[in-house]
Amino acid sequence: MNTTNLIKKKPILFFSLLLSMLLYNTQAFSNNTVSIEDLILPLVKQHPDKTGLYNLEKGGEALLARAWLANRATKTIDVQYFIWANDNIGKLAAEILLRAADRGVKVRVLVDDLLIDAESKYLFALAVHPNINIRIYNPVISVGVNLFERIFSAVTDFRGSNQRMHNKMFIVDSAVAITGGRNMENPYFDFGQKFNYRDRDVLLIGNIISEMNTTFTDFWNSKLAKPVEKLVKNPFESEINWAPEDEWGDELIINEKELQQQLSELTEKKVASIYQYLHDYANNNNNFLPEVRNALIDINHHLNAITQSAHWLDATFISDIPGKNTNNAWFNYNLGGGGNSATALAKLIDFAKNNIIIQTPYLVLSPEAWRLLKAARARGVSIKINTNSLAASDNLPAFSGYSAQIEDMLAAGIEIYEYRPDAKRRQQLVKQYDQYKGKDMPTFSIHAKTMVIDDSIVFIGSYNFDPRSQNLNTEIGVITKHETLAKNVKREIEIDMQEGNSWNVKVDGQNNNTSFAKQSKLFFWKLLPIDAIL
Template sequence: MIDFKLALKILAVAFICFAQMAIATPELTYIDNQIAAHPNQSGIYVLDKGEDALLARAWLADHAEKTIEVQYFIWSTDNIGILASEALLRAADRGVKVRVIVDDLLIDAPDKSLLALAKHPNVEIHIYNPKHSVGTPFYKRLMNIVVNFRGVNQRMHDKTFIVDGKLAITGGRNMAAEYFDYNQKYNFRDRDALLLGDVAKDMQASFEKFWHSPLSAPVEDLYDGLGLMQKHVTVKDDEIQKIYSDLHDYANSPENFTPENRKAISDMPKAFAALAEKIIWTPIQFISDTPGKNNYKYIMGGGGFTTQKLAQLVENAQTQIVIQSPYLVMSSQAKKLFKDALKRGVKVRINTNSLASTDNLEAFSGYRNQRDQLIKMGIEVYEYKPDPQIKQKLVQHVLPKDAKPPVFAIHAKTMVVDAKTVFIGTFNFDPRSQNLNTEVGVIVQNEALANNVQTAIETDMQPENSWSAATDNPDQYATGAKRRKVAALQLTPIKPLL
């Protein structure tokens, strides 16, 4: 049995071994041939398991030939975040042009490390809407909140990973351990889409809009400026090389891993061949908001392009809507959309987090304030259990003996309409995604894909995985402390920020 720390080391070995594979592989030739054989279509494969999603990113990074463009809301400095940073550094070392955009709100990278990476000749890093963290002293952050409250709350929630303009991943996962099932206390049931072909170019075009936006600032400008309201950070050449060396040493540090995992790594080409047979080729629409979301400056409304496109899907629904979202806080506009759908005879089922599983009490307070109303409207709501039975199938690695199982919570953002149209992306069904945060995702009209995704969500709704919000009183399974905190939050006027 492998313990948790060893599992992380195994992942590090996987990154290293992938890097040592020749770039001109049969898999890349196969991809090029498949793209050429499917004009006006794109390929999609759903990544439901965290470890598969992580290894897919590792494989893509280590097989990039020309460019990598990355956008994330969160990029943590935990084991997964460090290994991912090192993988991009290795790609840059071999000549790949790497560009990264990270939202400023939750970034926790050391200043010198961030600046050192940005100074690599093949790496550029931009920070989106830098009003909180990078280059921002505490007193300036407070001033930003007072002077531009809407501005500091407008975040880039996009999550995209694009390689050579032809391979990409988008979906719910940020770059941190809990999104790939490697956190010891709390992990997410999430969903990504691995994409091939023309849709990757559409994603690249969206990336360019953010890259050239005034809201997107180069790291060097945030640290090297001369303003009084700015952190001043410098990094010398020897410090840069030390930071690079430490990253490589970290990724090369695993001491042991089992023969089973050695075999899994060596079998990656075979695994890819099997995966390739499951890729669905079909027209795919990539949707994204513009930087800034909308033109509103002082109030929290305004919507955006992703909001419009998802609203259209609800408006056009004829028989059923199935949703999976970690947070469920409906605005008045959203309630009207779903009321109208229910009046048309559309069946609406939603799978969201319970109080026992949620990571966001603020968002849950907004949901709790309207839960009874949603149920009375006719919406079937199922709340995810913190230790659902499905976790045994989704989480591939084994916990140490006698270890307390981590909480497993929904983070997937998915909607299936009429069992033929699928949305997979970053959009939470709440006012923040509707009006404040930029969001992305793919809309796919394909019955085979829709049935597969809907079946996965319906499985998550089953009694062994979720409670019925209408009949099971799920709040009773949460701790008393959680119940008291969320009750207090229900009294606060924070709905527009949820």
């Protein structure tokens, strides 16, 4: 069966194929010995000192790429995410990393503390695997923190508790990587039944990987990255009776060593049970179609097509440093400071001669950003921005800051296109899925963070165009000058801006198709003085 045709004609089969790539070990797949080194090393040798870049527009394709890479890892997997959810995708990702670790692959997972969604027992169980290390970045909100500690951190170190790691990286065998806007959660891979994100990643090989490896290592070794075992105590201790009594209520004398042995045996049993749960969850045959299992035979053809069609170019990896701006008292007071990523993007805007196209989920212009865009307009540079409408937005606080600036942006000659929750493009992703037949399709929301300058320079990464990305969050991304890539990415954004996918704010007005309840909530958020943390 031809996988490419399967993708074009049967989206439900392709999507199931992605799941089975993650989870289902058929004999055909097991016998396929194509490795990352076999696939990538010859390409890198053909293009010394260059970076191979493939744009991952669709969630399904982005999931497929991660799945294949993880299944083919032989040495290391390093992953860094802002969000890791306890949903279908989150569990599947955890299971595939567990399987890699069982093969002897060294796995390192670094997740920001703010939005990690995992029970302590699962974190603990994965962290005790000899080949898995998990660290939590800036753990003052969730993991191992009680309510009092959370409030205390927010009050005594407001900046510190707001300094989050927004990075998204997936690096395999120190040879191939994926970065961009996607977190590890259902909606980022078109898997949400009610809500999904329109996002963008890039798959990278070659010269840029060494910079990405260095960035991951810097964050991993940062004093803000705390090992899970130092944050989460053994969750099974409470199941041991540490002070047993006889039938008359007198405390029995029990050897401490014996109790510790009981705990060790219980922990081993519980951890094995959790591993088995993840494997069973991942290998539930109800997730698959027979055609999908047969299509696994040709799976490497599709990944080979991806790498063969990559653009080979000069690329720069940009990254903020761990603990961005937290060591400066003045920045701590006014929540400013900028960073490497903000500086790099500011230079791109400052050098623009003809046109700038931006796609961002959250659009709140800081004073510095305002000056840059106004200066560009004064030079005659056209500026078009695609962001979320109120109806599509998942972040009302950020939208409140944007809505206060819309009129000024329009007056400055900036064109704004607000993405519709019912964008026609979503039909390309989910219309033919069996689970949506006869049902309402999910809402879609922009989450891609991209900029195209003068039809030749492209930025794709994690940076939102707002003060939080500028001053508080650490951000990463890729900058490259390549006209063909720029043309392709610009075309994708312009399609998102088209009628039926977005509203032209100057023509169509604001707050289209938005409920009174959501507009009322927006009114509340606009009253709050929170611009610096949006």
